[in-house]
Amino acid sequence: MIATALPTTGFSQEVFDAFLARREEPAWLTDNRMAAWKQFNKLGMPNNRDEEWMRTDIRLFHFDRFTPFAEFEASPKLPTALLAEGVELAGHCTSLDSRNVSKELSPELAKQGVLFGSLDTLIQEHSSLLRPYMERQLIDPYKDKFSALNAALWSGANLLFVPKGIKVANPFHSFSAMSPGGVDLGKTLVILEQGAEATLLTETASTEPDAGGMHCGSIELIVEKDARLRYVNLQNWGSGVWHFAHQMGHVGANAGLQWTIGALGSRLAKVNQHVALTGQDAEAQVNGVMFTHGKQHLCYNTHQHHKAAFCRSDLLYKAALQDKSRTVWRGMIKVDEAAQRTDAYQRNDNLMLSATARADSIPGLEIEADDVRCTHGSTSGRVDDQQLFYAMTRGYTRQEAVRMIVTGFFQQVFDRITIESVRDALGEAIGRRVRDIEE
């Protein structure tokens, strides 16, 4: 826990200086933070002239309404973690408002050189090991104001490092919570060295379901040659939270990444989820499950970047929309000239549960190689009245029928997720949220 009292006037120079002063970090990291901070101050807010932000209006978002690293009067109770239920874990860590709270790691794994827990702490002990990965800057800190802010101020971060050849069967679990009005500047860094295998389940949630707050986060997944990572990220922020994130996976030769995103919470989300296939025969499967309601606005920019030959990527995003909510999916498959024999697929299906919901689905291809197979598809539709009637003639109430049809809609994604606790948690969370269809 942090003892120093900090000035509380948004993201000011004082806040940044005090932040640096109370951290004992290697000089290279401080330098990187300072460079990013400079960039944060230089960059303007994104606006609707940027293609990425055209459909996502953040004029109501103001940095100075938030107080990073505020002190609690009493630590709020952490909400129940959904993904870890009934699962034997290899390790578990939690954070609250960007402060690491607890961590556990199986002693056998620790002995094998696995690192798991607070990146803030581990980077002090393993500076030279982690520096090259950090300085790869998978996420460009100069991309926009949010990437710069996270690069400058990340804290309460999680690290999973699995050394060469170590295969971990049980999943790791990390849980990041935010108190009402809080600020989360988390970062997740996963490094699987050559031939390593692991599963990481992460979830983010507010301590109150209707809480506000701000999350500006980053995720970097480095899956080296022959390694395999299953990564699940369940976003369940309170209904008033602004959620900005840059997420990037790097998949090396003959390596595999299965990345599942569940997006349920937040007031507005703007997420860039990129996967880069950088070595031959790399493979990535990207799954997205979204359920929106109220006036939520979730915007996902996905990027499947094929940099090497013979790689496969397969993206499936499914969203069900209730009330006046809106989703935006912009998907890009980019194939470099060197990436011959690419096999890439992207698909986005939207199920509209009200006449006032809206889903924008914008697939894109940018192909420089000439021997590739790249396909995309997208559908948007309403729950079919005939389907509802059919289920009702079998004794289902209308409500039960809607719930069943929505669950069925997501089943295609669930069928791809091999982790039972994740399927159950997502299925139940979605089932609970389905109300009736608005006519």
Added chain:
Amino acid sequence: MTETLKITNLHVSVEGKPILRGVNLTINRGETHALMGPNGSGKSTLGNVIMGHPNYEVTEGKIELNGEDISEWDATERARAGIFMAFQRPMAIPGVKMADFLRHATTNVRNPSRKEGEELIPMRQFRKELTEKMEQLRMDTEFARRYVNDGFSGGEMKRAEILQMAMLRPKFAILDETDSGLDVDAVKLASQSIAEIGGDQMGILIITHHDKLLDQNTPDFTHVMLGGKIVETGGVELAHELYTDGYDRIRASYPEAAVAEQVMAEAV
């Protein structure tokens, strides 16, 4: 007391267009009724209205189950009261396994007061029963793991409907062209299956163009529908006659209904 499904002077419109113009029909539990008639005469409409389809508006008359008017009930209530329809073209529900769909349905129908979220039939008990019924119907048990009607062939859909009927054990069942799109052997199998699952315990309304489905389910009554009315009722021999000779005699005998048939056909 014999249970009865009674339809009295039923008038039904869809989007303001009259489709049924005063249908009278009484089905006692244990009876088999065949309903025949040319395309567009209103047979499927009658089935859908009995089942409570929201797009059909009852403008006059009533539907009674054991003396209680159920015209205002929704499809859920009717299903839970023991009314069933095997659809001509059942809907696919992708992502929902047949077994899960049926476990839920069976629980609801057998326990009509069940609220959402309350216990389902225990899995073991349900599986055992489902497996028995599938074996009886000579269906591959793999079927239970497939998504409801998703990618089913015409024959598979019809057999799945009969399987559902076997599990739900309705008091009254409407079979809407359960024989359409099936080859001779498949119709024979369907006909046999209906008889085997205790069709004679139910009140059945078989809507059909052919008489093959009636082979093992001899109708006590055959009704002919024309222009939105039941114009003639007879025994099984009427079904054979209509299948062999068509509807010319009917049209000639009931000119008013024949005119209505013309008008309805032109309005479509």
